[in-house]
Amino acid sequence: MGGILNDINSPDDIKKLDINQLEELAAEIRAFLIDNVSKTGGHLASNLGIVELTLALHCVFNTPTDKIIWDVGHQSYVHKIITGRKDKFCTLRQLDGISGFPKVNECEHDAFNTGHSSTSISAALGMAKARDIRKEKYSVIALIGDGALTGGMAFEALNDAGRSPNNLIVILNDNEMSISKNVGGLSKYLRKIRTEPFYFKVKEDLDIILNKIPAIGRSAVKALGKVKGSVKYMIMPGIFFEELGFKYFGPIDGHDLVELNEVLTRVKTMKGPILLHVCTQKGRGYTFAEESPHLFHGISPFEIETGEVLSAGGPSYSDVFGSELTDLAETDENIVAITAAMPNGTGLDQFSKRFHDRFFDVGIAEQHAVTFAAGLARNGLKPVFAVYSSFLQRSYDQLLHDVALQNLHVVFGVDRAGIVGEDGETHQGLYDLSFLSHIPNFTIMAPCDYDEMRKMIRFAFSEHTGPVAIRYPRGKGKDRLIDSSEIKLGQGVLYKEGSDLTFLSIGTMFETALKVTEELTKLGVSVELINARFVKPLDVKLIVNSVMKTKKMITLEDNTITGGFGSSVLEMINQRGINVKSKLFGFPDQPIIHGSKNQLFKRYKLDAESLVGEILKLCKKQ
Numbered sequence: 157m158g159g160i161l162n163d164i165n166s167p168d169d170i171k172k173l174d175i176n177q178l179e180e181l182a183a184e185i186r187a188f189l190i191d192n193v194s195k196t197g198g199h200l201a202s203n204l205g206i207v208e209l210t211l212a213l214h215c216v217f218n219t220p221t222d223k224i225i226w227d228v229g230h231q232s233y234v235h236k237i238i239t240g241r242k243d244k245f246c247t248l249r250q251l252d253g254i255s256g257f258p259k260v261n262e263c264e265h266d267a268f269n270t271g272h273s274s275t276s277i278s279a280a281l282g283m284a285k286a287r288d289i290r291k292e293k294y295s296v297i298a299l300i301g302d303g304a305l306t307g308g309m310a311f312e313a314l315n316d317a318g319r320s321p322n323n324l325i326v327i328l329n330d331n332e333m334s335i336s337k338n339v340g341g342l343s344k345y346l347r348k349i350r351t352e353p354f355y356f357k358v359k360e361d362l363d364i365i366l367n368k369i370p371a372i373g374r375s376a377v378k379a380l381g382k383v384k385g386s387v388k389y390m391i392m393p394g395i396f397f398e399e400l401g402f403k404y405f406g407p408i409d410g411h412d413l414v415e416l417n418e419v420l421t422r423v424k425t426m427k428g429p430i431l432l433h434v435c436t437q438k439g440r441g442y443t444f445a446e447e448s449p450h451l452f453h454g455i456s457p458f459e460i461e462t463g464e465v466l467s468a469g470g471p472s473y474s475d476v477f478g479s480e481l482t483d484l485a486e487t488d489e490n491i492v493a494i495t496a497a498m499p500n501g502t503g504l505d506q507f508s509k510r511f512h513d514r515f516f517d518v519g520i521a522e523q524h525a526v527t528f529a530a531g532l533a534r535n536g537l538k539p540v541f542a543v544y545s546s547f548l549q550r551s552y553d554q555l556l557h558d559v560a561l562q563n564l565h566v567v568f569g570v571d572r573a574g575i576v577g578e579d580g581e582t583h584q585g586l587y588d589l590s591f592l593s594h595i596p597n598f599t600i601m602a603p604c605d606y607d608e609m610r611k612m613i614r615f616a617f618s619e620h621t622g623p624v625a626i627r628y629p630r631g632k633g634k635d636r637l638i639d640s641s642e643i644k645l646g647q648g649v650l651y652k653e654g655s656d657l658t659f660l661s662i663g664t665m666f667e668t669a670l671k672v673t674e675e676l677t678k679l680g681v682s683v684e685l686i687n688a689r690f691v692k693p694l695d696v697k698l699i700v701n702s703v704m705k706t707k708k709m710i711t712l713e714d715n716t717i718t719g720g721f722g723s724s725v726l727e728m729i730n731q732r733g734i735n736v737k738s739k740l741f742g743f744p745d746q747p748i749i750h751g752s753k754n755q756l757f758k759r760y761k762l763d764a765e766s767l768v769g770e771i772l773k774l775c776k777k778q
């Protein structure tokens with residue numbers, strides 16, 4: 157660890173440093189970030205870009221009294237390092253280590269939990285109002301990226317905050333990047349502010365003219381004022397924010413500590429809503445991240461000298477989804493694909509290159525994406541929205557109101573379903589089976605391997621109409637876990653017959669189910685193993701016949717137990733008056749922590765060894 161960073165234990169230590177020391181500290185923090193994240197993995201590029209801004213914030217403001225809300229929160233590493241978590245930083249995102257996102261329970265300097273984008277301005281406005289109603293005194297700052305600003309909630313909050321009298325500082329960290337290049341009209345507008353100094357020049361000239369003609373009569377001043385008013389749309393940077401009611405400052409260089417300190421000190425005492433536009437470079441200080449900020453946005457452990465990730469290659473579920481979709485789209489020109497700012501993560505990059513005109517990146521706007529897909533489907537296209545399970549949570553009403561009630565043929569690639577691992581509780585995809593199951597007209601499938609996924613994709617586009625979700629996990633799987641037949645609506649697969657116990661598994665948990673079955677068979681338990689394939693509609697005939705025979709049933713899913721696959725099965729057999737001994741295996745109804753996927757399966761007793769023990773107990777209790 158570097159010389160100055162060694163002595164930084166709290167934000168007070170930052171405040172004692174002069175400008176040269178702060179600059180030296182910024183360089184040490186960058187080296188510290190690169191070194192640590194190369195081992196733990198994490199959101200490197202965003203943090204490298206925000207070092208000076210974070211230092212300046214802690215020079216000018218006093219956390220935990222002042223509140224900083226980090227939008228998404230993936231860029232809060234520097235803040236964590238400064239606020240007493242430097243020594244624990246090597247545990248970042250590891251089981252029982254510190255989180256990769258702000259957590260109020262982890263540290264008093266974290267004012268609000270984040271993880272999903274575009275929430276910071278709403279939360280900050282709520283905090284500012286609470287402060288004023290309670291007559292307390294502190295600053296509230298929302299720090300939001302240009303990507304997160306494309307999310308609908310951010311606009312809703314700006315609209316509300318702009319007309320509110322409460323003191324509130326919104327800092328827009330503009331690095332021209334979401335995970336990929338940022339998209340949309342607002343992004344274009346920000347670029348204009350950044351790159352066309354003409355706009356400022358004209359504004360300055362007009363201000364000078366108006367202020368420097370004292371002899372001029374009142375009417376002439378008024379007239380000139382009007383001139384200024386009418387041209388200000390053309391010439392004022394930040395007019396969009398000004399018209400909403402914010403005082404706009406910027407754009408300022410987010411790597412210039414002197415400028416940052418000056419401006420932050422100035423806005424700290426200003427009244428009403430302020431928007432400070434800060435320009436930064438994503439990945440700054442590490443060549444590989446500067447050149448490919450999208451690759452270093454969220455990176456697995458890597459080699460510092462080469463920038464190469466250390467994990468083994470091979471396609472992931474997302475890659476297989478993207479390539480099968482691209483193949484299918486060659487022969488079906490009605491297929492179009494949508495992403496909400498995640499073309500790489502969802503594997504749609506291949507499709508986007510091949511079918512540029514049939515691909516839509518709508519920005520971080522999951523709600524819009526779903527209703528946009530509904531519109532496309534209504535007018536004859538076959539849209540697919542590939543989206544992470546946890547971000548689809550945003551679109552519940554759109555799924556129901558806009559897609560399902562009209563029974564529109566929209567395909568959902570529900571990626572990162574199940575445990576995601578190191579991102580932790582905000583990102584675990586553990587709820588989709590529950591929130592999709594009760595939506596009318598929805599069909600829900602989950603493949604156990606790549607081969608089955610390919611078949612499900614073809615089924616979803618070619619043989620099905622109506623809303624259909626295919627859910628699959630983060631990372632890699634097996635190409636062929638088992639030989640699989642074609643997909644038929646609502647049909648599961650009886651993999652192995654048995655007489656003691658019906659074992660119903662959904663999706664990629666089937667790999668664990670196979671191991672458990674093998675072990676139980678060795679121990680003398682005759683297991684009837686079923687790969688359910690469908691959560692909705694369930695294979696009623698197959699399940700009912702099996703449980704009537706065995707009188708004992710377990711279900712296994714990588715979803716929360718509440719309202720998930722097992723719940724649906726129980727409901728179905730209960731409605732038929734069938735009485736069987738049963739146990740549902742899935743994640744408990746509580747936030748699920750971070751750690752590697754395997755560690756978490758073990759921690760929550762969903763690994764093969766724990767399951768064998770639990771199932772044996774169930775078999776003995778009769």
Ligand SMILES: Cc1ncc(C[n+]2csc(CCOP(=O)(O)OP(=O)(O)O)c2C)c(N)n1
Pocket residue numbers: 202228230231271272273300301302303304305329331333334335438453496497498520522547550
């Ligand atoms: C609702 C939601 N959708 C998608 C994401 C995934 N995501 C995390 S960060 C990010 C890009 C954010 O860009 P920006 O706010 O500009 O921050 P930067 O990484 O550029 O610092 C995206 C799309 C998310 N966290 N939440």
Ligand SMILES: CC(=O)[C@@H](O)[C@H](O)COP(=O)(O)O
Pocket residue numbers: 199228230271453454501572576579630
């Ligand atoms: C912060 C955020 O929401 C994303 O960057 C997310 O961490 C990406 O996850 P994957 O690494 O699974 O693509």
Ligand SMILES: [Mg+2]
Pocket residue numbers: 301302303304329330331332333334
């Ligand atoms: Mg950005």
